[in-house]
Amino acid sequence: MADDILTVEGLKAYYQMNYFGVEREVRAVDDVTMRVMANEIYGIAGESSSGKTSFIKVLAAAIRPPFRIVDGRVTYRFNGKPIDVAHAGEDEIAKIRWKHLSYIMQGSMSVLNPVRRVRSTFEDFAFRPMGLKRDAFWEAVEAHLARLHLEPGVLRAYPHELSGGMRQRVTIALATVCRPEFIIADEPTTALDVVVQKDVLAMIREVQQALGSSVVFVTHDMSVHANVTDRLAIVYAGRIVEEAPTRTIFTAARHPYTRHLVASLPRIGDTSPKPSLEGRPPSLAEPPAGCRFHPRCPIAVERCRREVPVLEERPGGHRVACFRADEALPAEKILNVEEPLS
Amino acid sequence: MSAPPLLDVRDVSKVFTMGGVLSRKQIRAVNEVSFALSTETPEIFTIIGESGSGKTTLARMIFGSDVPTSGELKFEGRDIAARRGADRLAFMARVQPIFQNPFEAFNPLKRVDRYLASTARRFLNARTEAEMEGPMDEALHHVGLSLKEVKGRFPHELSGGQLQRTAIARALISQPSVIVADEPVSMVDASLRMAIVNLFKRLRDELGVTIIYITHDLATAYYISDRIIIMQKGHVVEMGPARPILEAPQHPYSQLLKRSVLSFDDAGRGLITRSGREEVDTSAEALVKGRLEPAEDGRLVRVG
Numbered sequence: 336m337a338d339d340i341l342t343v344e345g346l347k348a349y350y351q352m353n354y355f356g357v358e359r360e361v362r363a364v365d366d367v368t369m370r371v372m373a374n375e376i377y378g379i380a381g382e383s384s385s386g387k388t389s390f391i392k393v394l395a396a397a398i399r400p401p402f403r404i405v406d407g408r409v410t411y412r413f414n415g416k417p418i419d420v421a422h423a424g425e426d427e428i429a430k431i432r433w434k435h436l437s438y439i440m441q442g443s444m445s446v447l448n449p450v451r452r453v454r455s456t457f458e459d460f461a462f463r464p465m466g467l468k469r470d471a472f473w474e475a476v477e478a479h480l481a482r483l484h485l486e487p488g489v490l491r492a493y494p495h496e497l498s499g500g501m502r503q504r505v506t507i508a509l510a511t512v513c514r515p516e517f518i519i520a521d522e523p524t525t526a527l528d529v530v531v532q533k534d535v536l537a538m539i540r541e542v543q544q545a546l547g548s549s550v551v552f553v554t555h556d557m558s559v560h561a562n563v564t565d566r567l568a569i570v571y572a573g574r575i576v577e578e579a580p581t582r583t584i585f586t587a588a589r590h591p592y593t594r595h596l597v598a599s600l601p602r603i604g605d606t607s608p609k610p611s612l613e614g615r616p617p618s619l620a621e622p623p624a625g626c627r628f629h630p631r632c633p634i635a636v637e638r639c640r641r642e643v644p645v646l647e648e649r650p651g652g653h654r655v656a657c658f659r660a661d662e663a664l665p666a667e668k669i670l671n672v673e674e675p676l677s
Numbered sequence: 678m679s680a681p682p683l684l685d686v687r688d689v690s691k692v693f694t695m696g697g698v699l700s701r702k703q704i705r706a707v708n709e710v711s712f713a714l715s716t717e718t719p720e721i722f723t724i725i726g727e728s729g730s731g732k733t734t735l736a737r738m739i740f741g742s743d744v745p746t747s748g749e750l751k752f753e754g755r756d757i758a759a760r761r762g763a764d765r766l767a768f769m770a771r772v773q774p775i776f777q778n779p780f781e782a783f784n785p786l787k788r789v790d791r792y793l794a795s796t797a798r799r800f801l802n803a804r805t806e807a808e809m810e811g812p813m814d815e816a817l818h819h820v821g822l823s824l825k826e827v828k829g830r831f832p833h834e835l836s837g838g839q840l841q842r843t844a845i846a847r848a849l850i851s852q853p854s855v856i857v858a859d860e861p862v863s864m865v866d867a868s869l870r871m872a873i874v875n876l877f878k879r880l881r882d883e884l885g886v887t888i889i890y891i892t893h894d895l896a897t898a899y900y901i902s903d904r905i906i907i908m909q910k911g912h913v914v915e916m917g918p919a920r921p922i923l924e925a926p927q928h929p930y931s932q933l934l935k936r937s938v939l940s941f942d943d944a945g946r947g948l949i950t951r952s953g954r955e956e957v958d959t960s961a962e963a964l965v966k967g968r969l970e971p972a973e974d975g976r977l978v979r980v981g
Binding site for chain 2: 383384499528530532533536538540555556558559562563564565567581582583584600601604606608610612613
């Protein structure tokens with residue numbers, strides 16, 4: 336489609352290790368096909384060690400051994416020109432990095448150099464990609480900081496002189512100052528307090544709307560996804576198990592894992608008991624056969640243990656990988672699922 | 678007179694002094710906090726606040742790692758700070774901590790059952806392997822694990838949820854009456870979060886353990902708490918029964934917190950707005966001047 340800015344087809348990326356002749360393979364990203372459209376926020380939800388961080392490493396073209404791309408294509412389309420970052424050379428990727436493709440990281444303290452002023456970090460990251468004269472560059476930076484409600488004075492500060500929320504806003508400003516078409520946000524608000532988190536999320540949304548960029552937003556926090564993303568993919572053990580417009584995920588999810596995630600969210604004003612999911616996430620080195628969720632699934636049948644369900648398209652841009660997607664769940668396992676959000 | 682309360686916190690303050698001789702700065706981390714926990718009714722008592730609100734300092738004083746600058750902390754009628762030697766050990770057995778990140782709480786180079794064994798040796802005076810393993814297995818059963826699953830394992834071999842449950846089991850070995858849990862779920866995944874939170878409920882109902890639950894997550898606080906206190910910059914701004922307060926907070930700061938909770942009503946509509954923090958007077962002066970006054974539902978609200 337013309338509107339797609341990113342197309343991922345059949346992506347398989349594994350950690351392949353060979354220590355003293357013992358081979359080990361961790362299938363962190365296993366057969367992922369998805370696309371991100373222009374001007375949307377695409378959410379990725381999943382627990383730790385579900386492979387979501389590995390997946391965005393591929394998207395960010397930051398692949399280092401022992402992590403390797405085994406199969407598939409990751410194609411970006413910047414200014415109508417396709418580039419497959421899974422197979423492109425270093426110099427080609429360097430040309431798009433930060434100017435077209437940027438990254439908001441989780442720990443703002445580890446992004447900003449603690450012994451240099453914020454100003455130098457902006458110069459390092461953004462001066463060359465923006466290609467402006469020095470005066471025009473600083474003017475653009477200051478105008479952009481104002482968009483995130485930051486005073487130009489923060490440029491003179493050292494990172495430790497800023498509060499956690501301000502530092503995170505600085506890293507967002509840093510990632511968006513070149514007006515990139517594509518931004519990857521990896522748990523950008525996980526370390527923040529509730530009040531600051533809401534402000535930072537609102538700003539990410541504002542900046543995205545203002546620039547018309549696409550954002551891939553990764554977090555395990557479903558309440559963040561509910562408020563920020565337009566479409567949402569649920570990742571389990573290296574695979575996308577469900578993908579739909581965010582509202583559909585919260586009102587009409589079909590995969591048992593997603594339904595469990597949504598049903599177990601605590602809400603103020605709701606005193607009903609919330610279920611917890613038993614068992615542990617599978618090891619990606621030895622994933623279970625068949626559907627990877629079957630050992631923890633309340634409605635698994637024999638077929639789930641043998642066959643891998645494909646991600647099937649349903650009406651309304653909804654994709655689900657489950658043989659039992661149309662089955663009801665036992666009431667004692669999942670509560671309040673069918674209840675629409677008021 | 679009836680028996681003294683289990684834990685009596687009275688006008689407790691903690692001041693940290695920072696800087697050298699010339700640039701000395703005093704930080705009031707906790708300011709005149711008072712509350713009491715009863716012996717008869719175990720409860721989940723929640724302390725809510727953002728970072729820098731003094732909630733962790735208050736917790737450290739409760740389990741005896743920090744000594745208050747002024748005020749008194751009494752456990753079963755006796756001052757915590759004054760306990761020494763065997764007396765202090767007996768207190769530690771009764772009040773146990775759980776920390777935020779289970780991966781940091783366990784040494785990666787030691788097998789996790791060593792921690793359980795050393796806790797059993799220290800608090801239960803267990804000497805032989807059999808003496809240690811009985812209580813260890815029992816404690817692990819309370820959290821839905823067994824000694825067989827954990828024995829000989831290193832922390833990296835367990836999942837985050839298993840490790841946090843093992844940390845809770847370790848705290849249960851000495852059969853405490855109070856567990857102080859400092860942000861126990863902020864590092865675990867959504868699906869495991871409810872498992873831990875439901876476990877706290879079970880510990881309260883089945884074992885009669887009082888849990889002091891420290892968090893910044895209002896939704897889980899609403900779900901499990903009996904009473905809460907909301908702290909801002911070391912001051913209590915609102916305290917009392919959990920559900921009425923979280924449903925209709927009265928102090929402007931509590932209202933700001935409630936407003937900032939991400940709701941699911943408009944899921945996927947992208948309508949997120951700012952918290953409106955600028956409109957709330959969050960200055961320290963306003964807090965120092967105010968005092969706690971009784972209000973409806975038996976709550977206390979800071980006014981003035």
